[in-house]
Amino acid sequence: MSMKPPKDDAEYFERLTKSVFAAGLNWTVVENKWPDFQKAFAQFSLLKVAKFNEKDVKTLMGNAGIVRNEKKIRATIHNAGEFLKLEKEFGSVKKYIDSFGKDEERLQTNVQDRFQHVGPSTARTFLWSSGCQLTPNKEEKKMDGRPQVGSQARKGPRAHSNSSFILYDSD
Numbered sequence: 682m683s684m685k686p687p688k689d690d691a692e693y694f695e696r697l698t699k700s701v702f703a704a705g706l707n708w709t710v711v712e713n714k715w716p717d718f719q720k721a722f723a724q725f726s727l728l729k730v731a732k733f734n735e736k737d738v739k740t741l742m743g744n745a746g747i748v749r750n751e752k753k754i755r756a757t758i759h760n761a762g763e764f765l766k767l768e769k770e771f772g773s774v775k776k777y778i779d780s781f782g783k784d785e786e787r788l789q790t791n792v793q794d795r796f797q798h799v800g801p802s803t804a805r806t807f808l809w810s811s812g813c814q815l816t817p818n819k820e821e822k823k824m825d826g827r828p829q830v831g832s833q834a835r836k837g838p839r840a841h842s843n844s845s846f847i848l849y850d851s852d
Contacts, residue, residue: 684812685812687774690727690773690774692725693811694761696810697799697807698722698760700799701757701803702718702747704800717746721744721747728765738758741754753798755797756797760796760798767795788808788813789801789804
């Protein structure tokens, strides 16, 4: 099972950002704040977010409507710039992802290397949420084949039906 692919690069960026902010948290915390994230990050406009400066970081750190993690905020700004580079190099994020063919491991490693605050679990969550057909790893096989995020996985899967993409909780 995989998710419906994003319609454009801004939606890929939004899904990466959601994966980054959900890492290590209960999924519902991020989901409940997501409308505020969309406003705070200019509806995930790559051009706008890539230009955020120190004043913008300070404003975001004071925004109680989002998860105020400075490293994740700075990573999001950096990642917007990386998405713009992908657009220039490949034409679109989809073409970048497709350029790896079926080499999941190389794609996942490249995503981790290219984007900030993205480790193995976050990379897999992003790719899965972007419609990539991933071979379930050992842990995912136990949890119905889906990448896991959040802090509640040991309690078992729990889908969030009001999310723009469904993820199951874990570390």
